[in-house]
Amino acid sequence: MKVLVVAGTSSGVGKTSVAVGLMSAYRQQGLIVRAFKVGPGFLDTISGPRIRIAVALDAAFNFYYNVNLRLLEEAGAEVVPFSPLTGPLPPDVAGLYLGGGCPEQHALQLAGNQAAMAGVKAFAEAGGVLYAECGGLIYLSQSIQPLNDLPASMVGVFPFRTHMTRDSMKTGYVEVVTQPACTLFPPGCTVRGHVYHYSEILQEHVVGGFSQGLTGTQGLGAKGWEAGYKARMEVEGAAEVAEGFTWRNVLGSYVHLHFGSCPRLASSLVKHCRQVDLSAVTAAVGKAQKQAMMATLRARSGQAKLPHVSSTSCLSGMPWEGRSSSSVTPSITPPRRFRRRHHDPRASLSAGDYTSGDSSPDDSDSGAEAGSLYVSHIAALQRAASVQSSPSPYWRSGGQQRSSRRTYRPRQHSRDPGLLPHHSSEAGMDDYAEASSQGSGSTPPGMHHAHGQHETLQHAWSQPPSPHASPPVSPESYAYHAASLLDPSQTRPHRRRRKQEATVARGLQFPPPLPQGPDADLTHDRQSLGSLPEGSGTTAHAGSSHNGRLNGLSHADSALPTDHQTAPLGHATSISGVHPAQGMHAEGWQRPGREAGGVHAGFGSGIDLWHLGVRRESDGYSGKSSPANAINSDGAVSATCQLPPEAAAVPRICPAAAAPSPIQDAATSQEQQQQQQQQQQQQQVDHRWLGNEQPSLVVAPESLHFTDHGPAPAAEVLQQAGLDIQQHAATLLILRPHSLSDALDSILWVGQAAGAMDEAGQLVGSLRGRLRAVAGAVAASSHRPRVLVLTATEPLCVAGWWVPDMLSLAGGQPCLQQPGCDPLETSWDQVRQIAPEVLILAPAGKGLDVACNMACSLAALPGWWALPAVRATRVFAYASSILCNPGPRLVDGTEALAQCLHPKLCKSSATLAGVLKLSLQSGQRCRHRNIAEHFKPLPHSSSS
Numbered sequence: 001m002k003v004l005v006v007a008g009t010s011s012g013v014g015k016t017s018v019a020v021g022l023m024s025a026y027r028q029q030g031l032i033v034r035a036f037k038v039g040p041g042f043l044d045t046i047s048g049p050r051i052r053i054a055v056a057l058d059a060a061f062n063f064y065y066n067v068n069l070r071l072l073e074e075a076g077a078e079v080v081p082f083s084p085l086t087g088p089l090p091p092d093v094a095g096l097y098l099g100g101g102c103p104e105q106h107a108l109q110l111a112g113n114q115a116a117m118a119g120v121k122a123f124a125e126a127g128g129v130l131y132a133e134c135g136g137l138i139y140l141s142q143s144i145q146p147l148n149d150l151p152a153s154m155v156g157v158f159p160f161r162t163h164m165t166r167d168s169m170k171t172g173y174v175e176v177v178t179q180p181a182c183t184l185f186p187p188g189c190t191v192r193g194h195v196y197h198y199s200e201i202l203q204e205h206v207v208g209g210f211s212q213g214l215t216g217t218q219g220l221g222a223k224g225w226e227a228g229y230k231a232r233m234e235v236e237g238a239a240e241v242a243e244g245f246t247w248r249n250v251l252g253s254y255v256h257l258h259f260g261s262c263p264r265l266a267s268s269l270v271k272h273c274r275q276v277d278l279s280a281v282t283a284a285v286g287k288a289q290k291q292a293m294m295a296t297l298r299a300r301s302g303q304a305k306l307p308h309v310s311s312t313s314c315l316s317g318m319p320w321e322g323r324s325s326s327s328v329t330p331s332i333t334p335p336r337r338f339r340r341r342h343h344d345p346r347a348s349l350s351a352g353d354y355t356s357g358d359s360s361p362d363d364s365d366s367g368a369e370a371g372s373l374y375v376s377h378i379a380a381l382q383r384a385a386s387v388q389s390s391p392s393p394y395w396r397s398g399g400q401q402r403s404s405r406r407t408y409r410p411r412q413h414s415r416d417p418g419l420l421p422h423h424s425s426e427a428g429m430d431d432y433a434e435a436s437s438q439g440s441g442s443t444p445p446g447m448h449h450a451h452g453q454h455e456t457l458q459h460a461w462s463q464p465p466s467p468h469a470s471p472p473v474s475p476e477s478y479a480y481h482a483a484s485l486l487d488p489s490q491t492r493p494h495r496r497r498r499k500q501e502a503t504v505a506r507g508l509q510f511p512p513p514l515p516q517g518p519d520a521d522l523t524h525d526r527q528s529l530g531s532l533p534e535g536s537g538t539t540a541h542a543g544s545s546h547n548g549r550l551n552g553l554s555h556a557d558s559a560l561p562t563d564h565q566t567a568p569l570g571h572a573t574s575i576s577g578v579h580p581a582q583g584m585h586a587e588g589w590q591r592p593g594r595e596a597g598g599v600h601a602g603f604g605s606g607i608d609l610w611h612l613g614v615r616r617e618s619d620g621y622s623g624k625s626s627p628a629n630a631i632n633s634d635g636a637v638s639a640t641c642q643l644p645p646e647a648a649a650v651p652r653i654c655p656a657a658a659a660p661s662p663i664q665d666a667a668t669s670q671e672q673q674q675q676q677q678q679q680q681q682q683q684q685v686d687h688r689w690l691g692n693e694q695p696s697l698v699v700a701p702e703s704l705h706f707t708d709h710g711p712a713p714a715a716e717v718l719q720q721a722g723l724d725i726q727q728h729a730a731t732l733l734i735l736r737p738h739s740l741s742d743a744l745d746s747i748l749w750v751g752q753a754a755g756a757m758d759e760a761g762q763l764v765g766s767l768r769g770r771l772r773a774v775a776g777a778v779a780a781s782s783h784r785p786r787v788l789v790l791t792a793t794e795p796l797c798v799a800g801w802w803v804p805d806m807l808s809l810a811g812g813q814p815c816l817q818q819p820g821c822d823p824l825e826t827s828w829d830q831v832r833q834i835a836p837e838v839l840i841l842a843p844a845g846k847g848l849d850v851a852c853n854m855a856c857s858l859a860a861l862p863g864w865w866a867l868p869a870v871r872a873t874r875v876f877a878y879a880s881s882i883l884c885n886p887g888p889r890l891v892d893g894t895e896a897l898a899q900c901l902h903p904k905l906c907k908s909s910a911t912l913a914g915v916l917k918l919s920l921q922s923g924q925r926c927r928h929r930n931i932a933e934h935f936k937p938l939p940h941s942s943s944s
């Protein structure tokens, strides 16, 4: 036995790095290496008992630097593979490593595996060490929206959402410096890595926080995370950006770090794993997973077929109860194509590496490439988890013999093989050296320069790629890249099938389960809805409230999908369901093939239909190249829909609709009550129109005001009006947005129901672009004014739901309101106490005149003239359509807000036509009843 002593003058001088490097080099020479440590800190990570770290490995997660896994092992970890697609989280793990991959390709299955999602969330909340890169980061976000699809719910540890872009690939080397806020890695480490992704973070409700670069608890409050890294693309002029989203022991990032460039990271992760209270974490995860499974099983009872999730994956979570680690086997489904094409990789394991890619004819074939990535990681993890001795049927059924020495290179980079470090290389130090030598100084394709020190990583890395740096392959080919190799059946699935899958896997089911037991409180919302016609079902709304905002799908709601074909509806198909991420609600019955045509009716949401091109051709609004042509439908909207002027001729099917608005129904004066009664009498559904036209799609809020007895569930109202949605196989789409994100999603829902998903996707994309521009414009502001948005005076009511999102995005601080919360009643004393710097008056469903009259009532109250907003004459009247109607116009409203809050930073836009400003001189007063006369159009809007 030969002994080599590595010594140093103090800790932190690099003993471990040198030792790990030497060990690695000796191992590669075939030597058996053992590490021992002497000295005061001898109880170090290497010599302690092995700590279990679960590593996500399946078709959705498979981008890892092998050296990372090996260094974790060498630091004392046992790597335990698991599948977020099919399995629960294995028991007794202190750490969880979610690598990169293509979760967007498996979004529905991931969202359907509630046990794993609940387990991961509970794991994070209980203090488990969770490290996630790129695909893993997506999994930890609120939701992922694949291209041209509805968002699917993800774990939701981080407050932001993610979506796939079509052509905005970001790739290249990155240098990261760890910051004090980073809980898992020591500060001051310089680490190399790379980014490689099409997805982007969406942050409709936290973007204000992002842009301000807030720090400390203030920043955490606004953003829900702190920046654990400073990161910089390795290209000239690239800005340093905040990255490494840190929350408790969770670290998520777009950067794939190469631990070989700083082996201390691996030992630090393992050290933190050792500090985890394993029994508390295990208990929390076990409980959460069990609850999710029970809810799943309850929901499934009686259903014959369960798409996506096998029953074993549900039951295999039970070991959590007994905490028996041995009974859990990783459930990794081998890709079919590999079974045919690849040999037993254990042979190559003994050969020791995958480093040098020899060229076989198949090397150009992406299947072979991703295959070798997959094989390599399976092999590495099988080895790590010591399961080689029981080879899976997959290995045995290997096809033709192929070279064992293979390297994964993403197809995109075949012209520049050195661009990315070899994911599947077994020689960590080597591939780091290779990466270092080839990476620095080069400008990888798709890279773009980021400008401005204040930009966040998202902003910087979301810049449109420069024209000369177009992605080397079409995004679609990337999008399907891994999936097509790992499971050919996933490749370009038939549109119809995808649509059905989307429907079922989002928890859209029929009949929906009734929550029971601990989830019974979730029935609250549902009971308040009343019931649908006999023989039909409703779906419970997401009712779990977190910080007062609806942000999650209850287990009962999200219960597993059921098979459409088994729904007892004869010719019709249920599309009843709940938006998994945001509590959106859709229900109805859709006849196959009918969704793309027919008449559409919109109550309160007609604006979305209009924007999606659902309009009446006979009235001359089709425009041969317009989306209307594509969906070939007629349309009609309710009287209150705020359509663009050119839509004046769209038929109105009823005088008014109960559009959702952020305004609480306030106690109103007698005069107003009479007015309301009158209105309600007029608000009768046009029975004749509905009866004659029999719309195939009706978009409505939960309840409609069209009965003699006030609001009633939409389905009932429609039935009374002669439209039995079940019988006529119509679709009733009920939208209940609570946030700006929800409002954008509702456009997608409408698009999907109307067969205009592409148009919806484009519209939402352009709206998001405008929101991003607003956030970018106000990012440079040094002050975020406190803004109060009042929607009624008797009683005083503060706007809720999406309005705080809009304010935050427009560079303001919402007063007295949290994002997503219901409208809030307040007192004048409270208003005086918070002393808003900007006051916005926006009565829901009312015009600017009513808004100005609100000022008359308020100006009569004591202390009005002393309010900072009034002294600075920063009092605005807003048309309700741009603040209160959850459609595309909220983006107009956000732009208008940004202009009012930061006039110097934001360009004027026509949307300011809906805004008036108190035009008194600073310090000037007037009689309170005259104040309405002093509201004037803003200077720059008068010209528009």
Ligand SMILES: NC(=O)CC[C@H](N)C(=O)O
Pocket: 063, 099, 100, 101, 102, 103, 104, 133, 134, 135, 136, 195, 196, 197, 198, 199, 200
């Ligand atoms: N590198 C990765 O993990 C990629 C994640 C995801 N497929 C994206 O394109 O964003």
